[in-house]
Amino acid sequence: MAIHEKSLIDPERVLRKDKLLIDGIDISGDWNLIILPRVVQDYDLKFLKEVMEEPEGKTILQCYQCSYCTASCPVHNYWDERYNPRHFIHLARLGLLDELQKYTDVMWRCVSCHKCTHRCPKGVLVEEVVKAILKAMSKRGLIEEYPSKKFDKFFFDAVYQYGRIEDGELLFGWIEKQGYRVTKDPLLKKPIPFMGNIPQWLKELALKPLKNMNIGFLLLNAKHMLFHPKTKEWNRFKQVLRKVLEEEGTSVS
């Protein structure tokens, strides 16, 4: 039997085998189609404990779902309605992990403006709690690597090495990681902006200071690209950071 409005059903709830033979009877195709119900069958109550074991997750119990946080959230207001910290907290408290997983692509999009935390009438550290939820999910292997998470790692590696980032290196290095061919000078192996097979917008961005003749900015950038700036006495601080990361169980390159 055909479903006329199959598009209205979540694809993961439609079970259908193209070829199926049971007791010699051919029930291939729509004859074996099953639609799984939308009904939530149970909660995963251990998940809340895992979130609360994270240092950032302690305040999750204080939430009473008023959504002051989401109403204040720039990511929710200007970018994607699916980024809703209030909703993530509710799902995490009940351990509705299949629902949470629907949002793993947007859950990383917090810009850390902390409006939610400053405004929360119940004193929930919203931004931290959402991070704790992500951590707990990640420990369970429920989160794949998402682009923004990869970028965080790339960004962190630069900071870890030098104590600060260098704009050009970060931008072009990231673009290269995305599979674009970046032209580099043969001697120092530094990327040459506005050359190579990089996106048009990036070329324009790199050319903009040239066109506007902002010599100071240009020279500073060029100097930084050639000689990577480094925070004073970074190596000493790096040892501290390495120790903290090791204690947290994070691998350091």
Added chain:
Amino acid sequence: MAKTVLVIGGGPAGLSAAKTLGKLGIPTVLVEKENTLGGRPILEGYHTLIPRKMTPSQVLAPYIEEVQRSSSVKVKLNTQLVSCEGTAPDFKVKLSDGEELEIAAIIVATGFQHFDPRRKGELGYGIFPDVITNLELEQMFSKEGRLYRPSNGQLPERMAFVFCVGSRDRQLGVTNVHCCRYGCALSGLQASEIREKYPQVEVFCYYMDVRTYGTWEYPFYWEPQEKYGVRYVRGRIAEITYSHSDGKLRIKHEDTIVKRPAEIPMDLVVLVLGMEPSEGTKKIARILDLAQDPDSQFLIPAQESGSNVISPKAGVFIAGACKGPIDIESSLSEGEAAAVEALAFIGAKVTV
């Protein structure tokens, strides 16, 4: 001329009215239908009263003691009002034991009764032993001192409170559209008590709104969540079923925040019962011809009066849960207020 005040009902409001009148030396007759004083909290064996978290005997024993000791208060147990003729301050009342009295003012404190959850068949009360009422949970605490599943006597792993059973429900007719006022707060308290004693029991509250008004917000809503980790889920339980495969109940509802239907396994389900006017309240309203709310049948105070203890009928005062859901604290203070109003009424007509 008569100087006696008749108090009908020996619950918190009636006791507090009689106590106040007795203190002031006013001749008072307190009639109580049951064979003991104290009303619902004592008769039904409540465990802890909101909002002060005291036991019924802690709260009511001093009142009962003082009423029984007072020389001007005559307590008549197992007695009901049969008829009342005349107008204030010359009521002629007849009691069920045949006694006839001349009464100057009447204080009605006939109280409420708990909603009978069998009227909500879809919730399975009376069918599944593990569906109990919050009253039965109170009695479990007060009489047996432990929490268990009636079906097997074991501690439940998880339990749910179902709010608004018999309240805010047009399906039952116009009689039960009001809010019970105490349910949210009592459930918060019961849930906290359970989590404190049995931290391994997961407790859920299924609500539509949480009405822990005024100063009740922190102790009965914030604390259960923040301190005891009680989980609140928004959605009214539409059906309770039983699964033979695991011997657990299933509570069917929609989590309105997630916007998904759910059938969650539960070991124990507690129905939070609404309040209705007691049979006595309805009967007294007929005998004394008192104004009632056309929907709920609770007694209503005189519209032109700012006070809520003055009935539209001269010389008749109303106090406590006969006028609608109320907590024990307000019930006690309304009894006092009614006593003083009755006193002022007599003072205006009778030379003492």
